[in-house]
Amino acid sequence: MAEEQVKIGDTDKLKQLQDAILAANIPQLVMVAISYALDLRASDIHIEPEENRVRVRFRVDGVLQQIVEYPTNLHPAVVSRIKIMSNLKIDEQRIPQDGRTEVTTKEGKNMDLRVSTMPTVNSGEVVVMRIQDKSRSIPDLPALGVSGRALKNIETALKSPNGIILNTGPTGSGKTTTLYAALARLNKVGVNILTIEDPVEIQIDGLNQSQVNPGIQYTFATGMRAALRQDPNIIMVGEIRDKETADTAIEASLTGHLVLSTLHTNSAVETITRILNMGIAPYLLSSTLELVIAQRLVRKLCDCKVEAKADEETLKGLKMALEGADLNGEIDPKLLENMKFYAPKGCDKCNNTGYHGRVGLFEVLKLDNQIRKAIFDKLSTLEIHDIAVKNGMLTLEQDGIIKALSGQTSLEEVYRVSKKGEQLT
DSSP: OOOEEOOOOOOHHHHHHHHHHHTTOHHHHHHHHHHHHHHTTEEEEEEEEOSSOEEEEEEETTEEEEEEEEOGGGHHHHHHHHHHHTTOOTTOOSSOEEEEEEEEOTTOOEEEEEEEEEEOSSSSEEEEEEEEETTOOOOOHHHHTOOHHHHHHHHHHHTOSSEEEEEEOSTTSSHHHHHHHHHHHHOOTTOOEEEEESSOOSOOTTOEEEEOBGGGTBOHHHHHHHHGGGOOSEEEESOOOSHHHHHHHHHHHHTTOEEEEEEOOSSHHHHHHHHHHTTOOHHHHHHHEEEEEEEEEEEEEOTTOEEEOOOHHHHHHHHHHHTTOOOTTTSOHHHHHSOOEEEOOOOTTTTTSSEEEEEEEEEEEEOOHHHHHHHHTTOOHHHHHHHHHHTTOOOHHHHHHHHHHTTSSOHHHHHHHTTOGGGGO
16 A cells, blocks of 8 residues: 655654664654554554664554655664564574553553564564554444445344344455444343453453463354354354355354354355355255455545546436446435545644545345355356345445445545555656
8 A cells, every 4th residue: 555645744743753763762762652643543653674774663544654664773772672572582582472562641641552563674572563443332333434325234134033143354344343343233241252262352341251362273163163152142263264164154154143253255145155165065055154254444534525526427327337236225425416525634633644544345145045145056256246246235435325325435545445546647
């Protein structure tokens, strides 16, 4: 992803960071960087050595922004400080290391940091810290961007006493957050919910959460089998990576459990092909799979957004993309009659990026009788996709266009995540 220069003034945190660099105050440099990242709603901190500098970048709303840089002679001390905090070996610089730590800022904010180091051919090790804000609450499904028919289909599937609900998308697309939002709806005193995760990202009261440890042979598959002996109603397994985990998930659903999980595919329908390619029999998948959610994250336009006109060729392409889609109840018809779009401008609130926060694009495949028969008959991915669209499924691109028309995001963002950026060049 392209680097985007952050355009912010000399805030107190930035000045503190620059002062710590000038004074070579390593503990303060590290802690202020972490606190500053939290203030900017960053999900990751990247510390990257180059030949003549070390740059510090934050990933804000999914895009890397350069914050500051410091001399290479400070880098070994910075890396050592972070390694000590996360219980890593400070004298080991030849191999990658992974660790984690809990941090409390001066403002009293608590967070978990997942730390990864990797040796490079430049001036030392790259350090990436993923931030998990422990004060963050679980958003509801509509707040994530789920609406219309997609929301109704998810709500219906969550009421099923048994079956499998899968969420798919690339790393960082918000899959786990969506599953947490779903579990929050199911989290009641009379229900036993057990999760097997890698790692446990957010601890939720009322859930029995367990973290896998491959080093001692505690995998998703072994965790699933153990979970079945814990009298659960609902099981959430972090990811289906292999046939053994898929077999156990199907076994759990057939014995009266609702199973939620994730995996990596590009679309909802491709998930079916992926599971079948693991060696699962079509009749088993067609009888247990209830719903598949595919999702991406796009940046939300800040309130400072401005209206942007789309040229005739772009409008023609958008109308073709929406052609045949069942938009009843999905968008105000007036927005379709007079298509208007918006573009980022920039202000203090959004650090002059034009974007503030993120929203999901969703493609929700409901397993109706036609889809189940198509799986059983081993129809192709394209044929199943055509049936799903005919039965009312909106694609990721279509959901993105709807969100762009309603002013939530820009067309550039929609095409960026739906791999159609060439339409804007």
